[in-house]
Amino acid sequence: MLTGNGLSEYARVHLGTPYFYGAKISEGVLTEKKMSTMHRMYPKVVTTSYMAKARRKGQVGKVNVDCSGLIAGYRQLNIGSYQLYQTAYTRMPIAKINDFAVGTVLWKSGHVGVYIGKVNGVPMCIEAKGINYGTVLTKVSSTKWVYGLTFKDMTYSYETKVPGTWKGTNPYTEPTMTVTSAAQAKKKKIKVYLAKGDGVKWVQWELMEAGLLTEADIDGICGPKTVAAILAYQKSCKITADGLAGQTTRKYLAAVS
Known part of the structure; x- marks a missing residue:
């Protein structure tokens, strides 16, 4: 059974894991082939200097992860930060952080982290923060998080149930051809x-x-x-x-x- 506490512990175990854009724990170690693939797909993000930095830092040949990959590793559901927001059962305003359950996914546009509770009274999270940082323990207040996300496939231990917004059902019919301008x-x-x-x-x-x-x-x-x-x-x-x-x-x- 997937739980918020389980996600929190999973994140703790992976503290210190290097960060590389697009990397997932389930893929194993970072390879030159993986880097080349991400460079080809996202040349403005995974630049030649970005790859060179990963080599200098000794990340090739080690397990790497990106922010959504940290959550994907526990849930075994490889989806990105916007998909996490899209599929969330509840989306709770960050102003209610003191009422969040451990294991709530913290979200801002393009980035996610894992709320692990309070340390010495301070709300803390674990996030795969970027190639310069890796997977680190940070104060929740250090990042401009917008929502806390919970999911139907997980159970959480709450002290107080936090109000939030729920995902609805798409009222429109899925198209059968490419949609674009x-x-x-x-x-x-x-x-x-x-x-x-x-x-x-x-x-x-x-x-x-x-x-x-x-x-x-x-x-x-x-x-x-x-x-x-x-x-x-x-x-x-x-x-x-x-x-x-x-x-x-x-x-x-x-x-x-």
């Missing part, structure tokens, strides 16, 4: 796509659930803002970031609906 379709040289209608709303609704759009953005028109949200979601999932909500991207969106 006319401009992005032209840029990527695809001729068959969907830029308007309920299929676009389905994608927009899931992107709203992922914290990338607002309810006001669900207008059934795939414009620059929706494309930017698709790109951010794809990057979080570590899949090809092309701004096209094709079969693979929709699979990721639907998998946590």
Whole structure:
């Protein structure tokens, strides 16, 4: 049985684990092949200097992890930070941190950590913070967290039940073709796509659930803002970031609906 306490202990065990973008504990040690793959997919993040730094720090040949990978290692569910927000059963405001259960996932756009409770009265968390830090113990107040997330597949020990918002059910029908804007379709040289209608709303609704759009953005028109949200979601999932909500991207969106 998965528990908040179990996630907290798992995070503690992995304190000191090096950080590399896209790395997961289940993948084993970091290899040159893995680095090259992430460089090819995300050249602006995993730059040649970024890879050189990993080599200098002796990270190649060791198990590495990124922020969402720390949670994925315990839950055995490899999803990114936006998917974690998307699938959360409750999303509790960080202002209620004193009432959070141990093992609550702390969330801000593009980053997650694990709340481990108070140390000497101070709320603390463990986060895979970046290549310069690795997996470290930090004060919750040191990062501008926005929400605490809990999940249906886990149980938590609360002193006080914290109010939050719950994930809803997508009221729109999933499209069967690629959703993108006319401009992005032209840029990527695809001729068959969907830029308007309920299929676009389905994608927009899931992107709203992922914290990338607002309810006001669900207008059934795939414009620059929706494309930017698709790109951010794809990057979080570590899949090809092309701004096209094709079969693979929709699979990721639907998998946590």
